[in-house]
Amino acid sequence: MSILYIDHEVNNLNSFKASFRRDATIYLADSTDEGLKVLEEKQIDVIFVDQQMPDMTGLEFLKIASKQYPESTRVLLTGQAYSAEFKHAEVKGYMHNFITKPWDEQDLRRLITTNLI
Numbered sequence: 001m002s003i004l005y006i007d008h009e010v011n012n013l014n015s016f017k018a019s020f021r022r023d024a025t026i027y028l029a030d031s032t033d034e035g036l037k038v039l040e041e042k043q044i045d046v047i048f049v050d051q052q053m054p055d056m057t058g059l060e061f062l063k064i065a066s067k068q069y070p071e072s073t074r075v076l077l078t079g080q081a082y083s084a085e086f087k088h089a090e091v092k093g094y095m096h097n098f099i100t101k102p103w104d105e106q107d108l109r110r111l112i113t114t115n116l117i
Helices: 010-020 032-041 058-068 084-092 105-115
Strands: 002-006 025-029 046-050 073-078 097-100
Touching (some): 002 010, 010 025, 010 105, 025 032, 032 046, 032 058, 058 073, 073 084
Parallel strands (some): 046 073, 073 097
């Protein structure tokens, strides 16, 4: 399994890779532009993206990814409460799941192993 994690916070990227490097091939991106480049070059099974990215929101990124890479599973990470905007994105198929930040490693691991495979 391959996972792309996109977050502008380097500490989050490093923590994610350290936590899941034995479970999957991990690709990291600190911008949505870099994330799109990874998607163009690699076959990605699961995309995690932070909602609060500087250049576009995580939902905007997932909307693009859902059209160009519909076979990927797409997960939004955010510190915000679940909203009508997030519900709309799920209904439209832009994202498959929603995780609050700071994320809990065991919750993410459960999600990856039970819901995404």
